[in-house]
Amino acid sequence: MKISYNILKNFVEPPHVFSAKELAEVLTMHTVEVDEAVDLKEKLRGVVVGVVTAIKPHPKADKLKLATVDIGKKNLEVVCGGVNLQEGMKVALAQVGTQVRWHGETNWTSLEKTTIRGVESAGMICAAEELEIYDPQAVKYGIMDLSDNEAEPGTPLSQALGLDDIILNIDNKSITHRPDLWGHFGLARELSAIWQKPLKNPENIPIQNSRDIKLQVKIAEPDYCQRYLGIVLAGLRIFPSPLWLQRKLLSLGMRPINNIVDVTNYVMLEYGQPLHAFDLAKLVSPEIMVRLVKRGEKIITIDGVERKLDQSMLVIADNKQPQAIAGVMGGIASEVNDNTEAVIIESATFNAISTRQTASRLGLRTEASARFEKGLDPELAYLAIRRAVELICQIMPEAKIASQLVDEYPRVAKKIIIDLNLSWLEKRLGCQIPEGEVMNILQRLGFGVAGSSPNIKVTVPSWRAGGDITRPEDLIEEVARIYGYHKILPVLPKFVITPPPKDKEQELRWRIRELLIGAGWTETLSYSFVSGENEKLLRLENPVDKTKPYLRQNLISSMAEQFESAQKAGRESIKMFELGRVFLPSSGKMLAAGNSKEYLPDQPWHLLLAIYDKKAPVFRILKGVVEFIEQQTGTSFKPKYEQLNGGWLAEIELEGVETIDTVKYNPLPKFPAVIRDLSLIIPQGVLWSEIFAEISKISPLIENIQVFDVYEERGSISFSIVFRSAERTLASSEVEAVMDDIVKSLQDKFKASIR
Amino acid sequence: MSLHQELDKLRGKALTDLKQIKDQDSLMALRIKYLGRKGELASIMALLKQVAKEERPQLGKLVNQVKRELEIAFLRVSKTIGDRKSQGIDFTLPGIKPPIGHLHPLMRVQRELEDLFRSMGFMVLDGPELESEYYNFESLNIPIWHPARDMQDTFYIKGGKPDNRWLLRTHTSAMQVRALEKYGAPLRAVVPGRVFRYEATDASHDHTFWQLEGLVVDKDISIANLIGTMKVFLSGIFQREVEVRLRPGYFPFVEPGFELDMKCLVCNGLGCRSCKQSGWIELIGCGLVHPRVLEFGGLNPKEYSGFAFGLGLSRLVMMRYKIDDIRLLLSGDLRFLEQF
Known part of the structure; x- marks a missing residue:
């Protein structure tokens, strides 16, 4: 909402001359937020009323003329192209230094002394549009004709046109609760309370009645x-x-x-x-x-x-x-x-x-x-x-x-009277305001005050009684904002020292971020809105993007786009992850209201990992990082793996995942281990898990089996087998015997051959 | 040739050979040749047994002396070779880094705020992003007919009940009453998270952004307490003393409501581009918790009071890193993300 300082002044006399900035500040600090304050006078500084005393043709241009303009103290020679330029005409003359906006331009520029086609011009005769002034008589390609104006040459244009004003732009949101401030009169009433100047109430001249028409x-x-x-x-x-x-x-x-x-x-x-x-x-x-x-x-x-x-x-x-x-x-x-x-x-x-x-x-x-x-x-x-x-x-x-x-006027509203306890007020403010001042402020704002300290009765004026002020809490602001918030000194609240309870799920998410970032993964966030035609998805009633009206049910659907565009950008290696909520049609654990039995849709947290690499075995890296997180956080996930554009993704639900501290100390082994490596060529279709299981059951001396090399194309796999006994040092002959068994069994069972 | 002479000859030969040595490998070979277990010195020592008993101690002493001398000579050469080699390293080449991941800037700042508030005894709560009208509006003193509903353009979700529709929370304040219901008073909590507004996007607006809500409820909480807490918190975030000012602001769930401005840290209040010449930066909406909200949360407003505050996490991130387009935050552009 725009507010004119001149109209405000019709209702209240300012205590001194206010600049646009000061005026905005007073209202902002005490009443409403002023988005912008424009001093029209400032905007038109340098533009004066002038009289055209002589016109000569421009020696080099047909459409231009040379005008002599009387601006009171002196005459200026100005080049002008206005089609309606006439001798004796009153014009708006912008002197050098004025801010103007040229035809068709959006930016304001400072007018400089220029030479137009070889003739120097000491200013510019303006069209109304160039000064952003409304002119109902404007002529196309013409200049502003002020001949009807009584102002003397040299008078500032702002004064001649009554544009000597400050326009405030009030943030409407800040007066949502103040019906009384939707016009100049209400704001003037505020200023009268702030400035302690009387409000010039409009003269209450009764309207004359007539009986010509019976309304x-x-x-x-x-x-x-x-x-x-x-x-x-x-x-x-x-x-x-x-x-x-x-x-x-x-x-x-x-x-x-x-x-x-x-x-x-x-x-x-x-x-x-x-x-x-x-x-x-x-x-x-x-x-x-x-x-x-x-x-x-x-x-x-x-x-x-x-x-x-x-x-x-x-x-x-x-x-x-x-x-x-x-x-x-x-x-x-x-x-x-x-x-x-x-x-x-x-x-x-x-x-x-x-x-x-x-x-x-x-x-x-x-x-x-x-x-x-x-x-x-x-x-x-x-x-x-x-x-x-x-x-x-x-x-x-x-x-x-x-x-x-x-x-x-069928229903005259009842007066609202509020009981206000002054010591309660002081507690809520956290500072002491003299009682006299409290009452004075309330009265300045139009409230009626009766009774004696500490319990006073405050009558709400009609313009604040529409629901705006109904209880003592509402009066805190009235007193404090006029008194001045800057006078309330900061005081830290007194708290009992108690460590805040922790949320395990939040902690898990932070831990996952830490681990992934340490492992070289980059966190991203994507929008919750997705496209699709799945009727089971939750749907927005009013999507901003009509092609994405659904809420994501998994993170793949919202993050895939980002993953693909990173690939398109030519990235050779991508490791991205997102932690976010997804939205399911089934009911979750959150109630829709404290006293309701209805539950909101389930909104579990998910983790999505997305990897792409031209050279590396991405699936195994992905699986490795999932296992790494599981091991480091003591969790056990149910990841869903999915392939996308040659990359791999893993989506993991984190809701209800238990974190158990799995770190367990084992006494250090007393006897040395014997390690044997084995390289096999295995036929297609045989899985590592089968080989692993087969080897594991051959001897209790096998402590561990670790893959260290895989050539999938050639069907070759190399691994180390660690042998150890808890009772003695193993003889190499013992280990060799087991190795023979292993090789034989792998040959028999899987037709594997030793490389 | 006496053993004595042989020792002398060995010593001279070893020292001459050593002078030719240029690298550690040949040094090692030479060392094995002379000082090794089966080296030349060892074979001389083996001959000691054949020497007359009375000569043995003196010769033994001599052998040890030669041995020590050679050891030192070898060591000295080894060191000079080492020096020569280290001069071959270009120390200015970039280090080989471990793989580097990047925390999202929003999470970076959120983490910082969470840590700060936790250190001040605040719980960190996580609320649903798909909310009900009840928690997002009604329990915050914004009934259906209230004009304040227009202050926040809302995404509604199909489903739910006509009298309590589903929506995407428009502010993290939606957790206020949930927190009061669950934890009661006294309460100190912050709620960071994703919020949504139905609006067109441009460089400074996005329909999805992050906020952090704070709520303190106890006996006799005052405006002075609110200002004090905000000052401590902002000083913690910006790692310096900050000046704040309150001015009236309107949020239906607080009474009175304030906008809290921080004196511009760039120009120290003189007016500059980053504060749009005003000297102040609008940062936090806050106020004393409205008695209706306390009631909705099951508390008696005569007994308890509190303050609430909300700040734009996305805005804070943009301020901190001078990010000029909010849409970068959810773009997934790795050129952006890898800078953090």
């Missing part, structure tokens, strides 16, 4: 509409608004439409209260019904879209049909147009929740619904309609009030 308003649903004010204005002529109003709206980010609509929009920006104007002639009669939608009703809204309504939605209707979706958007049928002569101005307070539901069901978020859904103050509705009538009559003196001000 009637009926609220059928007081739960949905707390207050509805209406008045008829007649004798209108619809025109574009005066330039100051158009410029103001534009600088606050709204498009000018016509004088009536512009006033309703401007008052919304001033007060934060959305208004609507109905063309009286388009209604069946001056009778307004605030009611729920009847079955089958539709409306074409002012954006030209036909909208089907449902019966939970509130509408503003005449005797025949809905004319507006309450708090969201008006209908095209009764929209103000060039022929409108009389309007009903609506200023109402619609229910926050129902407005929000209607807007979200229709997918139609508007400036109005954004405000109503926060819960507006019904008192604001009166201020806004009064201001709208005043403004219309001001810019269109022929307009006249043609009805009574109708004010349907």
Whole structure:
């Protein structure tokens, strides 16, 4: 939301002159986050009003002219190509050093003294567009014509156009909970509390009544509409608004439409209260019904879209049909147009929740619904309609009030009174604020304060009573933010020293990372979203990428892409791993709510290892690293191996994996080992596991068998057999006898031959 | 020729031969030739038995003397050969490294934060990424109609119940009430993890990113405690004293809510590019735990209070390593990952 400093100043007098940065800082530190503060004056620094006193042709260019421009203290010779340049014309002259944006460019540049086709130019006569100023009379390839402006030559352009302002851009998220801050008036009220300057309340001149037209308003649903004010204005002529109003709206980010609509929009920006104007002639009669939608009703809204309504939605209707979706958007049928002569101005307070539901069901978020859904103050509705009538009559003196001000206010909200214990407040703040100051701050913010310390009664003002402030906790912030958070000094909490309990599964994952990284593997992370056509996968209702609407059920599906693109990048050797959650359709262990019996889908942690190497036996390396982790962490996995593009992957579920400390000390052997190597050529189809089993059972003296060389293509395998006895030193003849048995048995059983 | 003379001759010959030696291998061969078990000196010693008894001690002494002399000569030559050889190594060649793996930068920073918080007595909790509306929103004081639901665009999952839909958690705050339900008070916990927002991606936004949530609940926890804890934690992370400031911020599950800014460490608050000229870096959203949240967690807000904080882990990683595109984090690009 954009905020004009000049409008704020209409409501509160600053204690001194504020720079854009200071103003942003005050609001940011005490109230709301200011995203950006732009000083328009700074932006237009160096641009002044000038009068063209003489024009000569450019000696070398047909389309260019040489203009002498009087800027008060001196005359400047300027080269200009504007098609509408005339003697006696008032123009916007950018002197050397001004920031300008050239036609079609997006960046601002500093204007320098230049020579254009051999003639020196001491500045530039600008088009409105080049200065980012709205000019309804702009001429194509022309310059800005200020002849109607009364400013003397030399006057800064910002001053001449009333653009002497600071525009603040407020972060809307930071005022989600503050319905009172959706307009200038509310922010001015904050500043008045911060600056300790009185708020200039708008003069409460009662609106004159008239009985020309008998306006009637009926609220059928007081739960949905707390207050509805209406008045008829007649004798209108619809025109574009005066330039100051158009410029103001534009600088606050709204498009000018016509004088009536512009006033309703401007008052919304001033007060934060959305208004609507109905063309009286388009209604069946001056009778307004605030009611729920009847079955089958539709409306074409002012954006030209036909909208089907449902019966939970509130509408503003005449005797025949809905004319507006309450708090969201008006209908095209009764929209103000060039022929409108009389309007009903609506200023109402619609229910926050129902407005929000209607807007979200229709997918139609508007400036109005954004405000109503926060819960507006019904008192604001009166201020806004009064201001709208005043403004219309001001810019269109022929307009006249043609009805009574109708004010349907079926439910005046009860005052909210909060019991506040001052010593409790002090505990929560963690610092002492003098009681007088606490009360003073609350009063400055509009709260009523009664009772005596330590228990005081705080009455919430109407503009904070829409759900924003309901309990003592809400008052902590009010006091502290005005007092100043910087005055609260840091204090460390007092804790009992207890080591935090450990989570074994988390520890396992960190241990796996450590081991893999030590072994030369690189960790990656991939997105949880995958493609596929598996109906069993969990599916997003609203995927960002329509081709990946599913949640990954394994890590292969999400990491494969990364693995493949590393291969495509020409990597000769890849060792990647990921640790992440996958999502299964079956129920897990997490409840969907504390008191529910429903369980969320299972989301176990998985480990994925992916290896690729042009030269190395990747499967054995992969298997080796899995075994290494198992051994180092005392786990036993059930890895799923899978081949992909000549690489190998292992996916391992980590949920429920037990870690057992398997390290066991064996007394050192008393007798030496005898080691014999054996190289075999084995026929295809014979597995190492079979050979291993066969050898193992031949003699109890065999302590260990270790493969040290494999040529799979040749069917050759070499291994060492370790022999040892626990009782004596083995004689070599004993070992040779066993070796003979082994060789014979392998020859008989597997047709293996010794190499 | 007497034994005496033979010894002399052997000594002279050995020393002459030694001068010709250029490498350890020939030195070793020479050593075996003269000093080995079956070497020339040994054969002279064998002859000692044939010498007259009275001459033996003197000759024996002489043999030992020659032996010691040769040993020293051999040693000296061995050393000079060694020196000559070591001069042949180019010490500036790069070392042969063991295979190097790389921890993901997010995990690097997460690990650091976890260690720091554990040292301050915080539990590290791990929560579900697929959450329910109840834990992600409702129990955090964000009922269905609340405008704050629009603050976080949400991925919903098909399935679940209409009154408690499934979604991908939009913040690690979703663990707050789960933690309170499980552990009660007093509680000190952090929750790092993956979170999701339904939004278009660009260099500074991704629909998947990492956060770290913190929760402290005890008796009489105050705003001053929150500021104190955050200062200690940030000083630990940045390894220097940091200045922080609180300003109002809105999160429905805290009251009051703050944005915590840290004085820019690059310019020390003067204003520079990395703090967008403001002198401050917005880092942590925090506040006192809302009484409704305590109630949802089964605690009495009259008895307990607490503070919660959340920080963008992905953002912290990007700040720390000056990464200019958030999408690199989940790209799997090895040129990126291998830099960490």
